Amino acid sequence: MYRALAVTLAFCIPLLMMLSAAKADGPPSIGAKDMAGALGTFEFEPNDRRPGQTTWWKDTDGVAPGKAGCHIGTNPDGKPNGRKFGEACLSDVLLVESNPGAGVIHKHTDDIGHPDKFDCNAWCIGQGSTKGTCIAEPAPPCAQSAKCACD
Numbered sequence: 001m002y003r004a005l006a007v008t009l010a011f012c013i014p015l016l017m018m019l020s021a022a023k024a025d026g027p028p029s030i031g032a033k034d035m036a037g038a039l040g041t042f043e044f045e046p047n048d049r050r051p052g053q054t055t056w057w058k059d060t061d062g063v064a065p066g067k068a069g070c071h072i073g074t075n076p077d078g079k080p081n082g083r084k085f086g087e088a089c090l091s092d093v094l095l096v097e098s099n100p101g102a103g104v105i106h107k108h109t110d111d112i113g114h115p116d117k118f119d120c121n122a123w124c125i126g127q128g129s130t131k132g133t134c135i136a137e138p139a140p141p142c143a144q145s146a147k148c149a150c151d
Contacts, residue, residue: 029099029116031063036126037119037148043112044096046085050111055083057113060139062102065118066127066150070142071098078105086145089134093121095148120148 024040032038056076061069073083088096095118100106124132129150139145 024117026114029063029114031099031101032097032116032118035063035065035118035123037065037121037123037132039094039117039119041099041114041116044115045112046083048083053111055108055111056105057108058103058105059098059100060102061098062104063097063099063116064102065095065097065120065123065148068137068139068142068145068147069098070139070145071113072141074105076105076107084142086139086142087115087147088144089136089146090117092133093119095120095123095134095146118148120150123148124150 024042026041027033028035028038028040056074056078058072058074058078059069060072061067069087071085073081075081087098090096097116097118098113099116120132120134122132124130127150132148132150134146135149136144136146
């Protein structure tokens with residue numbers, strides 16, 4: 001009986017963790033809504049979050065899962081302020097994809113963003129490939145970022 005319980009837990013716990021990682025808080029962004037693999041948006045707090053402040057950002061690549069991008073902190077006029085963060089892999093197939101569009105200056109209320117989550121395998125299949133994964137790749141000025149890589 002204990003062995004059956006252990007086998008069940010060994011199977012279910014990783015499955016529940018994957019389902020939780022794939023969960024999104026909201027619908028896909030406007031740029032992602034009609035794209036294969038778009039799972040929706042979720043709340044993102046940068047490591048240097050400034051609670052209570054409205055912050056301004058510019059994305060280098062827009063919603064482009066096949067390209068690593070960088071989210072650059074700016075003032076409301078678009079002048080960089082030294083803050084930045086790249087896109088990221090949540091797993092071997094889940095990508096955090098920043099939005100809204102390339103070069104678009106936009107605000108994050110309470111310094112919280114709402115990037116999209118993408119299933120790279122589904123996105124790559126939608127691009128005509130047989131499979132896809134999420135891989136780390138730099139996106140200057142961000143030293144660390146990520147993208148979907150298709151086979």
